[in-house]
Amino acid sequence: MSDTKNAKPRGRPRAFDADEAVGKAQALFHQRGYDAVSLADLTGALGINPPSFYAAFGSKADLYGRALERYAKTEGLDFERLLTPEKAFDEALAALFEAAAVAYTADPGATGCLVIEGARGGTDAIACDKAKTLWRQSRQRVRDAIARRETGHADEIADYVLAVLAGISASARDGLDVDRLRAIGRRASLAFRHDGT
Amino acid sequence: MSDTKNAKPRGRPRAFDADEAVGKAQALFHQRGYDAVSLADLTGALGINPPSFYAAFGSKADLYGRALERYAKTEGLDFERLLTPEKAFDEALAALFEAAAVAYTADPGATGCLVIEGARGGTDAIACDKAKTLWRQSRQRVRDAIARRETGHADEIADYVLAVLAGISASARDGLDVDRLRAIGRRASLAFRHDGT
């Protein structure tokens, strides 16, 4: 369609698939966190040398940004669908938290949410900001999805929903299995039994 | 009483107060996290040189351990008191989460819980384990305090309580003010309205 692949480039062809590399990097960052993944780890996993890495991705933080976006697209929760006004709010919340519990334990070696854990930041402020930006977007989406329903207090409820997601993510990284996470989510949704503005 | 201060030591006296230094280190670790505090930061803040640092504390991770213990003693939540069986469970939970909201924003430059955030770990596995050990102790204390009440499901409820605390801590580090944290805690306690097994 656009220029992703057509019109073969001029110089020596790249010996690796860049998109595939982003996927591998995403997995590494998810497993160990940004700070604990070194450039040597990345180039090793990708089977390339540093110059190829920098020619393709610019910097470690830039690749992290691409990994975050890829994660959001491929594994991010569909807040709009899960918080559909067609379901009672407590049931919608239960479904959302259930989906989080499953997603955050899907890969036992890469638990929790890449965005949430990344937004807590470590050494690199730039990388942390990239995650925080995505996290803010999630907050906005959740807030809007809630506001689209009848309930008032959208901001307050969004704070709660995001805090619970952060709690489930933290618990997942702590090693709790999917059933215990599920129970946390079910319990958290009970706060909205009988409507419960 | 024992040997903390009596019987003056033999060699050259230390030129700084070690306990006070642990307090300063605790503040630094709480502000920036373990990985983001360098040895140069620590020795700079303490006004000492590396050899004095290592003679007194052994290693950066060891000092971190002492800072964690100091934090748990001086700023840790009193789970046993807050979860007293004398109050209805939802009210006790509300009080616990309220206390967390206040504690996690007491110092605007050092938000969240030092133990929870430390247990998420970054580069240093040893430091992370020290925080995780304290976090496990908290889990046990919460579980026991709940089990001491009538309710069954102590383990499941403890999972929920700790997840909420982690969520409040994460939200605090995300910049939410104390009132928004309070609202999260109040909301979370509603899961146990009308008893709620």
Add this chain to the structure above:
DNA sequence: GGATTTTTGTAGTGAGCGATACAAAAAATG
């Protein structure tokens, strides 16, 4: 086929990290 363009592998760069070697300094001990 020669010129151009881009990627590749080799081999490093400077900076920052946690941690130390060493000898002078400051105290108690005899």
Add this chain to the structure above:
DNA sequence: CATTTTTTGTATCGCTCACTACAAAAATCC
């Protein structure tokens, strides 16, 4: 005062980090 013990300051150590200089290699363009 001489000895012993511990802390101190100076000046690093070795290592890992993210990142790059450079020239050979591999493709297209004319």
